[in-house]
Amino acid sequence: MAKELDFLTKRSEDYSKWYNELVIKADLAEQSDVRGCMVIKPYGYAIWEKMQRALDDKFKETDVQNAYFPLLIPKSFLSREAEHVEGFAKECAVVTHYRLKTNDSHDGVVVDPAAKLEEELIIRPTSETIIWNTFKNWIHSYRDLPLLVNQWCNVMRWEMRTRLFLRTAEFLWQEGHTAHATKEEAEARAQQMLKVYADFAENYMAVPVVQGVKSETERFAGALDTYTIEAMMQDGKALQSGTSHFLGQNFGKAFDVQFLNKENKMEYAWATSWGVSTRLMGALIMTHSDDNGLVLPPALAPIQVVIIPIGKADQMPMLNEKAEAIVKNLRAMGISVKYDNADNKRPGFKFADYELKGVPVRLVLGARDLEQGLVEIMRRDNLEKTNVPVDGIEEHIKNLLDEIQANIFKKAKDFRDAHIYECDNYEEFKERVKDGGFFLCHWDGTAETEAKIKEETQATIRCIPFGFEQTAGVDMVSGKPSVARVLVARSY
RNA sequence: CGGGAUGUAGUACAGUUGGUAGUAUACUUGGUUUGGGACCAAGGGGUCGCACGUUCGAGUCGUGUCAUCCCGACCA
Numbered sequence: 255m256a257k258e259l260d261f262l263t264k265r266s267e268d269y270s271k272w273y274n275e276l277v278i279k280a281d282l283a284e285q286s287d288v289r290g291c292m293v294i295k296p297y298g299y300a301i302w303e304k305m306q307r308a309l310d311d312k313f314k315e316t317d318v319q320n321a322y323f324p325l326l327i328p329k330s331f332l333s334r335e336a337e338h339v340e341g342f343a344k345e346c347a348v349v350t351h352y353r354l355k356t357n358d359s360h361d362g363v364v365v366d367p368a369a370k371l372e373e374e375l376i377i378r379p380t381s382e383t384i385i386w387n388t389f390k391n392w393i394h395s396y397r398d399l400p401l402l403v404n405q406w407c408n409v410m411r412w413e414m415r416t417r418l419f420l421r422t423a424e425f426l427w428q429e430g431h432t433a434h435a436t437k438e439e440a441e442a443r444a445q446q447m448l449k450v451y452a453d454f455a456e457n458y459m460a461v462p463v464v465q466g467v468k469s470e471t472e473r474f475a476g477a478l479d480t481y482t483i484e485a486m487m488q489d490g491k492a493l494q495s496g497t498s499h500f501l502g503q504n505f506g507k508a509f510d511v512q513f514l515n516k517e518n519k520m521e522y523a524w525a526t527s528w529g530v531s532t533r534l535m536g537a538l539i540m541t542h543s544d545d546n547g548l549v550l551p552p553a554l555a556p557i558q559v560v561i562i563p564i565g566k567a568d569q570m571p572m573l574n575e576k577a578e579a580i581v582k583n584l585r586a587m588g589i590s591v592k593y594d595n596a597d598n599k600r601p602g603f604k605f606a607d608y609e610l611k612g613v614p615v616r617l618v619l620g621a622r623d624l625e626q627g628l629v630e631i632m633r634r635d636n637l638e639k640t641n642v643p644v645d646g647i648e649e650h651i652k653n654l655l656d657e658i659q660a661n662i663f664k665k666a667k668d669f670r671d672a673h674i675y676e677c678d679n680y681e682e683f684k685e686r687v688k689d690g691g692f693f694l695c696h697w698d699g700t701a702e703t704e705a706k707i708k709e710e711t712q713a714t715i716r717c718i719p720f721g722f723e724q725t726a727g728v729d730m731v732s733g734k735p736s737v738a739r740v741l742v743a744r745s746y
Numbered sequence: 747c748g749g750g751a752u753g754u755a756g757u758a759c760a761g762u763u764g765g766u767a768g769u770a771u772a773c774u775u776g777g778u779u780u781g782g783g784a785c786c787a788a789g790g791g792g793u794c795g796c797a798c799g800u801u802c803g804a805g806u807c808g809u810g811u812c813a814u815c816c817c818g819a820c821c822a
Contacts, residue, residue: 411822
C-alpha cells in the first residue's frame, strides 16, 4: 500500500508545492542553511554535469575556449558602465573587510574594524566588467580578434525571494564573453549562440523553446539587444532559459578596449555575452515531470537504464549473472546502466524510487519471466510496461531510449503549441492570461503599453519572436498601429 | 522594503482550562519478508527559536527580539 506521506503533491493541485517537493524528494537539491542559497546534491549535480559537458562541446565547436576570472570585482569596475551598474547595484553582495578577530569575551569572532578595505569588492553578479578590464590587455590589433572565451563559475545576486534552481542567491552558470572587430560579426555571434542554446534545449533537454529578441525594457543591463529562448512550463508560465546579448561598444568604451583595424585606425571592440544557468535544471523538471516524479530525457539522464532483479535468495546468483551480461553489453554501447540488487529494499520501493528520479528505462529481471526468456521493460515517459525477449534486449533498449527522447520532446511541444494563442482583445487577454499560456499579441512598441500590461495582468512581453510570419495590425491595449506580434506571458 | 503567517526530535505535525514532551515517518538492532513504496519487536534521539516578565509551576499567558515561509516589488 502506498504511504501517503511520502508521495508527491499532485502537480495539478499546487504546482509550486509540487515542484519544490519534487526537487527535494528526487534528491536533486535542497535549501541551504545559508540564506537564499542552495545545496545541489550528487544526483542533481550529475544532471548538471551532463548539461555542462554537452554545452561545452558545442561551444568548442564554435571556437570558444574556457578561461577563469576572479570572483571578486573592485567596486569601481562595476560603475564604469552606467546602465550595467544600474541593473545590478540593488542585488550585489559586498566585501568590506579582509580579516576577523576573536571578540573580547573570546567565545566568537567579529569583523576586525582595522581591516576595512580601501575599496570594497563585489562578489560577481556577472563578469562583464572584470573580463573587459582584462580584455584591455589582450586586445591591440584586429588580428587579436575575435576573442572568444567562456567561463563556468558561480555568481551571486542577492535576490529577495528564492526558489530552488529557478532563482537562488548564488547560482552556477556559464558566461561567454566575446570581442569582435565589427558590429556585424558581434551581432552574428550573439545570434549564433542563441541558436546553440536553442539547439541544446530542444535536442538534449527535449524542451521546446521560442527564440526571440527582448523589448527595450526587458533587456540586459548594458546591452543593445538581448536575445532569448523562452520555454513553457506545465502551468503555462514562461521560463527564460537562456540569453545572448549584443553589447555594442558599451564595454569596449567603458574599459577602453581599442584596437588598430586594417585601415590603421583605432576602434573600440564590439562585444557579446551569453549565459545559461542552473535554472535550466528547473526548466527540465517543470517541462517533463509528472505526478510520479521526474521524467528525464535519455540524453541527460545520469542513469539511463536501471535493472531490478526479483527472485528468492537462491535464484539471485542466476539473476546476477544474467544482469551482469546485460550491463556489460549496454555499457559497451555507451549506455549508462545501474544494476540494483540491494537486498535491503523491496522491489516496489525501488520501482517508485527510480520513477521519482526519472530514470528513462527500467528492466525487471524476474526469475518467473526469465524461465520463458522474457524481461519486463518499462518506459518512464508513459509508464508502459511490456514483456520482451531477453535476447537482443540491448538493441531494443537503445532504440527505446531514442524513442523516449523524441517522444518527450513531442509531448512538450504539443502541450506548448496547444497553449499558444493569438489574441487581439485586451479584455479577453486579461481574463485568459491568468490560466497561463503564451499569447501572441500586437504591440505598438511603447514602454507605456508594456508597463500597463505588466501592472494589470502581471504578464510581460517575453520577446519579439523569430520564425513567425508577421503581419501588421493594431495594438490590443492602445489601439495604435503595430508592425508585429510579440509573445506575452506570465513568467518565473 | 510593504501585507500575511509560522517557529516543538532529521522531516512533517499534534499538544485541550498553565501541571511528567507526544504522534507519524526517518534512524539503530534483531527476526520474518521480497512481482508496485513490507511486517513484528526492542532502542536512541528535545535547552519546545532566543531573551525578559507573570506564576508555586510556562510549549501554553504577556512584552521584546531573531529567524523562516507565503503574497507583492526585483530578477538567469
